[in-house]
Amino acid sequence: MFRTALRNVLAHKARLMMTVLAVMLGVAFVSGTLVFTSTISAAYQKSSEKGFTGVDVAVEPHRASGDEDKPGRTPKLGRRLLDQAGKVPGAASATGSVSGFAAVADKNGKLVGEGFNSSGANYYAGGGGKDPRYPMKSGRAPQGAGEIALDAKTAERAGYKVGDTVRVSVDGPVLRQKLTGVFTTDDGNVSAGGSLALFDTPTAQKLYAQPGEFDRIDVKAAAGTSQAALKASVEKILPKDAKATTAKELADEQSRVIAQGMDGMRTSLLVFAGIALFVGVFIIANTFTMLVSQRTKELALLRAVGASRRQVTRSVLIEAFVVGSVAGVTGLLAGIGIGAGLRALIGGTGATIPDGPLVIAPSTVLVSMVVGVVVTMLAAWLPGRRAAKIPPVAAMNSVHAVATTKSLVVRNSIGGVITAIGAAIVLTATSSTMMGLGAGLVLIGVFVLTPLLSRPVIAAAAPILRPFGMTGKLARQNAVRNPRRTAATASALMIGLTLITGLTVIAGSVQQAIDKMATGSMKADYVVSMASMTPLSTDVEKKLSAHPDVAATSPLRSSWSMVAGEHRELMGVNGAAIGKLMNLEFTSGSFAGLSGGHVVIDDATSRTNHWKTGSSLDVTFEDGKKARLTVSGVYKGNDLMRGIMVDTRTLAPHQSQIDDRQVLVKTKAGTSEATKDALGKALGDNPAIRIQTKQDISDGISKGISLLLNMLYGLLAMAVVVAVLGVVNTLAMSVFERRQEIGMLRAIGLDRKGIKRMVRLESLIISVFGGVMGVGLGVFFGWAAGDLIKKGISTYELVLPWERMGIFLLLSALVGVLAALWPARRAAKLNMLDAIKAE
Template identity: 50%
Template sequence: MYRTALRNVLAHKGRLLMTALAVLLGTAFVAGTMVFSDTLGQAMKNSYTKSFADMSVLVTDYTADGGSGPGPKREHGTEQLTDATVKQFAALPGAAGARGVVSGFIGVADRKGDLIGQAWSARGANYVPDPAGHDARYPLVEGRAPKGAKEILLDRATAEKGGYKVGDTVRLATNGPALDTVLTGIVTTDDPEVSAGATLTLFDTGTAQRLLLTPGRYSSIAVKAGPGTTEDALLARVEQALPAGDRFRSETARSLTDEQKRMIAEGTSGMKTMLLVFASISLFVGIFIIANTFTMLIAQRTKELALLRAVGAGRSQVTKSVLVEALIIGVSASVAGLLAGIGIGAGMQALVHALDSTMPTGSLVIAPATIVVALVVGVLVTVLSAVVPAVRASRIAPVAAMSGGDQPATQKSLIVRNVIGSLVTAGGLALIAAGAATHNSDGRIPVAAGAFFALIGIFVLLPLLSRPVIALVGPLLAALAGTPGKLARQNAVRNPRRTAATAAALTIGLTLVSALTVLGASVGSAVDKAVTGSMKADYDVAMVNGHGLDPQLAARIAKAPGVSAASAVSYLPWRIEGVDSSAMSVDASAAGSLLKLTMTSGTAEALGQGLVLVDGRTAKASGLRVGSALQVTYPDDTRGTATVGGVFEGNDMLPSVLAGSAAGTGHGQEAEVRDILVKGTDGPTTALRQAVKDATGNNPVIEVKTKQDMRDEFNKMITFALNMMYGLLAMSVLVAVLGVINTLAMSVFERKREIGMLRAIGLDRRGIKRMVRLESVVISLFGAVVGVLLGCFLAWAVNGTLSASLPGLGTVVPYGKMLLFLALAGLVGMVAAIWPARRASRLDILASIKTD
């Protein structure tokens, strides 16, 4: 029987090619994902271990406000890391020296005024020269050390990107007006962040402290151990010398390296998991192709299998022979997939490095787990997919050798299948509806579980659904294509199970694609409404990296030509009615011109009287109304009250409490300015935008955005995320296309006599091609329609679970895109039918009629 199985694989290798290709693609996706993520993770670990090579213990003041730039700084107690602390650590027994480190945000503009690199990775630090004028951490390759407030050093990559040479004027970006400085030197560094594309600007220590922290203060101190002193021993001595309190954190270089490696491992693990999910989808789609292929092969070999039974083969032997065929295909396809996956991993690494040369790279990492997982998964998927067809093969009676054709499913089996499918589908849909009804994150697990069961149930019911759904397009096919159209419809419903298995592969892909599209459109619409519903201002001024703005910048912008109103927007760290909440301070005199408030009671002018405004949800939850006392706990843990002067309708872009600017001072708090809202005398004009930009000193990290700019920015994020998901789902769609091609090709072989008779009675080659193509289109559209409907329903349910975190979220169905997906599904069916249709039209008439 094993020799028979091997001969069957060799005899039907052409018909098994698509099955093997589906397994190959799925395992290649799995192996490629694992190779790429392991290689990238190892390269990043190797790179980031250099971060702590020049230190033994690092003491960090986690309250240091690195990145605030010029302007008032927030103090956190009296204890700080100062020069005295550096000397104290350097004098500890076993210490070879200590270095005070200042670090924070400083961006560098190129000659056109645009920011070099990304704002989130723009760093400033202090250069600590030795008596010879050199800093071992940052070797000078050209020029000299900076000596004054207007002198800086740049890393070599940043200088090259900006086209700067020693002696040039360089514009620096802070959270306030830009600064013009002189480049006195260029350095190199093995800092992995700089190697990864971060810009590095170095100042003398006094200037760095003034710009990034406060004079005399350090954000961290690096202590180096002397010969014979371990990191742990030095750490113990450092901790004894640390000031009291929990604001300082001390760690050894080894623990910092381990923590960095752990974070890298978690990051690459998340990426690997996401990619493996999409690889699993491709393999899941492949299950339908494999099962369909073996089902059709067994139907075509009914006589052969029945004869084997007649000459003495037992049921178990027939089952084993089919499973051995699947095993041979699974092993060979998995090995090929593993090799292809290694190539994919290498290609992804090369592509990422080509797109971003700053990404760390290294030799390929092919872990034993990658080999085992790729081979085991590929073989298991193939063999398990063939189990049901193998069992059916074993049930073929010897008497079937006297007749051909499919062994029709019994009425009992169809009833059982439909009942089970109906129950599973109903249970899944009920779980989805229950999860959506929670209107919070608690419903996500029921929705996910319901989606799984609903998909399984619908797959079971697809044969039942195929007949009435496809029958609806019967008149249209007949009208458009005449006899070939009628034949195409009849062929599509002739074997509902086969049609369902072929369509199911496309159903999976279209379910996910349509669900993601509806979710993206819904969230985008909700955010768009929130932006337009809360903002009267013409422009929003903010840092591109999310850092706070210089509090004095609002006053400068207010004096710019064409500005009628401007206000800093600050967020206050208050506890309101005993609950951590969100409060926002805004200039009371400008609030009415800048914010769109719909008052349900009281007036917005109450802000000018020192009162606060609360949104409707907070007022209802706490029983507040105009005149009520709002209990507030401030950052210094003191308590106070604020009087409610009005209640406004809640808005997603506004916090629950609005207060005047004066509310952000005192009680140990200094409100951080996140935005500055600007209203123009003549609305949003090019001249006004430029005037506001000029008021910032043309700072390249400060954006001046209109409401439309904010919409476009968010839409770009949604579009990017969707395009990435579409790209990852493309593999499963490709596997689904292979399934359609495979089914049609095998169906043509199975219907050779029928096609020969059609040719004999007058249907020309063009009619045969049209018949096969239309059959393919009908099957593809059937799967696509089911997938789009299910995807829209799932998106509606997921929106229900997000409604608490994103109030105002409604389900928005982009009908144009849904129709496009259906059109693309029809095109997929048309393309998939090219080869089978061509093959069918070229069958010899007499040879086909004589087919046994």
């Protein structure tokens, strides 16, 4: 039986190749995902570990238990604590660090590296005059307010050398610094493509904290002192608003955070890999069902000469094992290539990825082989078991071939129940998990029902096929002759198009909703912010308000305070100008009263706390001072603007460090490239500052969603490719089964062109049937998800992308045409006499 199974595998090489390809693509997707995520995770972990080189214990600010809800910023570490840390038993030295954002412009004025990884820090000379973290490659360390040092990679990319003037931005205004030194570093951000600028310690403290304050104190252990022992010594001198952590604990925590971040990406990619495998299971099961059907007489003969049911089933499983093993190995190799390609693709988009080798974990190899073998054997088990149960005499006479009415009724009943349950869950879903569960049940239910649905849908195509005459009629009849096979073939394409259509509908609707929200609530012509989303200096708003082309400006700044006993964010705005810059609908009051001790609140906050116009709020500001504010208006909030607004003149006296998140700008002449350029020049042509119109914001939203959709299309294309192979496989085997019939058609006058046309039209009908079902289900899921999305985005409305849905249907038709090329050619080349007499 083992030799028989191997002979059957090798006897049909083309069939073997298509089946292997179907499994291989699913395995390749899984292994590629695992290789990619393992590689990136390992690179980030190694990069983070380098950041703790030379550090044994780190001291960081920490709010004591019970102080979390107290207003005010997180306390910093002082010089006195730094000196004490360097003198504790077991300490060799202590280094004070302060850091933040620092955008470096190249000689052409463009931002160097990634904005989010453009950082600045202090060069801590210490007692020896050198900072061991940053050995100088050339020049010297910065020693004054107008000096800076750059990492070697940034200096090389920007074309700077010692003595040049470097344009740097920390919070908006451009600083022109003299480059005094170029250093080397193991900093993870730099190795990932970012930049690092160093200032002398007093300058860095002025830019990022307050004079004499540090973000972190790194303590190095003396020889023979363990990290745990040093930590115990350091903890004895710590105030209640600071904590000590060993470098190992920091590295472990960072590795855990990185692993958690990669888990999300890995899960997302594996979902799509699962989809490709899910589609592949249908094709493999369909393939083995047809293979077994074609060999029914052969298997019956084996039963007649003494083979048991188990041996027959085992022979089919052996065949599946061989196919799965080959597919597992080839899929693993292809997946390694996919993993490397994904990394190169992500790197090519400008994203920062640390350097590191390609990681092929043993678990990746194991999972790839298990997936390839187990999926194939599971898909082949049911057809093999079904074939083994057929009595030899019945198999010889083919009386088993026709599905009974009872079996179809049972199948349709089960499919109807599953579909109804799934639809009910989808329509009543209160979470994405419930929605996913319901969608999965609907897909399974519709798959079970597709034999029933295929007849009316394909019958509706009769008018389109009528111009093709007899070949069109034959194609339609062939498509519904075996509804189960047609259903299994079309379902593979249906699943892929359901997901593509559903995601397109949801993405388009969300895009319009956010666009409507962003542009509808703004009267301002421009929104000014840092590219890194870090705070802006208040000097930016002052320069813009003084510009002759500007009619009104308002900063958006925040301060965490205690309001009515709860920790809440107060949003500071220019009370006199905000009405000219924001278009918010008020249910009571207006912006007119926003000054002094008055505030306006959003409707959700109003309902939750039972506040209304005229209500008094007890507030404790971040400096600890108390005041009573009065609500002068209630507005309808949205995802872009909500919360408690207060005039900046009321808020500023209580803030220790004042900065802005954004600045809204209204110009006298409206938006134009000339006005935008003029505003940019007023801010020093700073590459770290974004000046965006409402259209720029909309385009940014569209670009982000389009990029996400394109990635999803690329991932789901794998499932569609697998579906194409399924159509090819089905048609090829259908031609093989109907060779006598085809020979007879040729004998009574149907030429080779007619045979080709018949097979192509049959493929076209099956593919378009799958496309129609997929697009229809995708629209249903997109519509059903609307109620769930509306809870988070109030402006969400269903948008049907008619053009794209038309393209999807055309693509499904193209799939049918391409899939039929080889089977049609094979059918046309059959010798009519050999085909007629074939047994």
